[in-house]
Each structure stands twice: as structure tokens, then as C-alpha cells.
Amino acid sequence: MSNLLLGLAVSTVAAFALALLSAVAGFGGGALLLPVFTGLFGLRVAVPVLTLTQIASNGGRVWFNRQHLQWRIIARFSLGAVPLAIAGGLLLAHAPLAPLKRLLGVFLIAVVVWRHLRPHPKAPSDNAFIGVGAASGLGSALLGSVGPLTAPFFLAKGLARAAFIGTEAACALLMHAAKIGAYGSANLLTTQVLLLGAAMTPATLAGAWAGKKIVARISDRAFVILVEAGLIGAGLLFLTGLA
Numbered sequence: 001m002s003n004l005l006l007g008l009a010v011s012t013v014a015a016f017a018l019a020l021l022s023a024v025a026g027f028g029g030g031a032l033l034l035p036v037f038t039g040l041f042g043l044r045v046a047v048p049v050l051t052l053t054q055i056a057s058n059g060g061r062v063w064f065n066r067q068h069l070q071w072r073i074i075a076r077f078s079l080g081a082v083p084l085a086i087a088g089g090l091l092l093a094h095a096p097l098a099p100l101k102r103l104l105g106v107f108l109i110a111v112v113v114w115r116h117l118r119p120h121p122k123a124p125s126d127n128a129f130i131g132v133g134a135a136s137g138l139g140s141a142l143l144g145s146v147g148p149l150t151a152p153f154f155l156a157k158g159l160a161r162a163a164f165i166g167t168e169a170a171c172a173l174l175m176h177a178a179k180i181g182a183y184g185s186a187n188l189l190t191t192q193v194l195l196l197g198a199a200m201t202p203a204t205l206a207g208a209w210a211g212k213k214i215v216a217r218i219s220d221r222a223f224v225i226l227v228e229a230g231l232i233g234a235g236l237l238f239l240t241g242l243a
Contacts, residue, residue: 061208
């Protein structure tokens with residue numbers, strides 16, 4: 001019992017801290033929470049629990065930035081993300097995750113390098129986000145979180161600060177809702193998963209609120225630097241196997 005309470009206390013503190021990080025940078029909390037939850041609960045429990053906390057975190061970010069949402073991008077992203085998130089959720093119990101994580105790590109670091117080699121890339125079309133959503137939906141369902149995968153596309157589209165954070169969160173929220181349905185069909189939403197997700201929801205919402213207060217105080221340039229630092233950090237975590 002004491003081990004369970006200690007694990008819950010650690011995971012709650014981590015959920016608050018990383019929800020705050022996600023609210024400031026627009027992503028990254030899920031990628032960093034995954035190794036924490038995996039160490040505490042095991043991968044098959046960690047991924048559904050992480051999804052429940054991300055629903056709370058992204059829901060808070062959507063609400064706090066609701067006046068800046070880009071609905072055309074959200075709609076197209078969801079067209080690709082929802083069906084692939086369902087498919088990935090059903091595959092979770094059997095998929096080999098390690099090779100996919102390392103490939104994702106290489107991609108994230110390469111994106112930052114590419115952004116500096118081409119500092120003024122052509123903005124992706126709205127329809128390009130259908131493909132972005134499809135890749136994100138499948139990867140997120142298998143790995144728990146691939147928020148850093150989508151960040152470069154939202155940045156290239158010209159979104160920053162509240163528009164970036166709110167729009168990315170709305171896209172992720174719809175995707176995570178689809179994943180929960182798939183996890184339920186695959187019998188991964190156990191009583192333990194549901195209780196852990198519910199216990200961490202208040203801390204996650206509090207972190208999203210605190211992050212909203214911080215992001216209003218930083219410049220657009222500082223915001224982009226923070227996002228790129230998060231991309232590199234997440235890439236290294238995936239490459240080293242820590243996430």
C-alpha cells in the first residue's frame with residue numbers, strides 16, 4: 001500500500017510539472033512523462049494512463065487558449081489522426097516499440113537542424129495536416145506521446161504562442177479521445193488505469209493553468225527557442241531509450 005501511495009505521489013508531482021511544461025512549450029510533457037509512468041507502472045499501464053492525463057492537460061490548454069484556435073487546421077488534422085489513432089490503439093498490445101522510438105528521435109533532431117538550414121521554409125498547406133495527423137495518431141497510440149513530431153509543422157504554418165498552444169492541444173485532444181476508445185476495446189482501460197488517471201487530473205489541470213500564466217510573459221523568439229530545445233530533448237530521450 002505504501003509503495004502504491006508513493007508511486008501516486010511521484011506521478012502526481014510529475015504530472016503537474018510536465019503539464020506546466022506542455023502549457024508553456026505547447027508539447028513535451030507527454031514524452032517526458034512516459035518514462036516516469038513506465039518505471040512506476042509498466043508500459044502497458046503507462047501508455048493508457050498517460051493518455052488520460054493528456055486529455056486533461058490538452059483540455060485545459062484548449063480552454064485557456066480558446067480564442068486563438070485555428071479550426072481549419074484542427075479539422076484537417078483530425079481527419080488523419082482519429083482513424084490512425086484507433087488503429088494504433090488496437091495494435092498497442094503487440095507492437096514492437098523500441099525501433100519506432102529511435103526512428104522518431106532521429107527525426108526530431110533532424111527537424112531542428114533542418115529549420116536552421118532553411119530558416120524560412122514554405123508554410124504547409126491546410127490539407128498537409130491530414131498527413132501530419134495520420135502520422136501523429138498512429139505514433140501517439142503506440143508510443144503514448146509524439147507531440148514533438150507535430151510541432152515543426154505548426155511552427156512552419158506560422159502559429160506562435162497562444163495560437164500554437166491552443167491549436168496543437170485541440171488536435172491532440174481529439175486524437176487522445178479516439179485512443180481511449182481503442183484502448184477500451186483492447187481491454188487496456190483497467191480499474192488501475194482509470195483510478196490513476198482520475199487521481200492525476202487535478203494536478204494536470206493546475207499545471208496547464210500555471211503554464212498559461214507563464215507563456216503570456218515570453219516573446220515569440222523565446223517561445224520558438226523553447227520549442228526547439230524541447231524537440232532536441234525529446235529526440236535524445238527517444239534515441240537513448242529513456243522515453
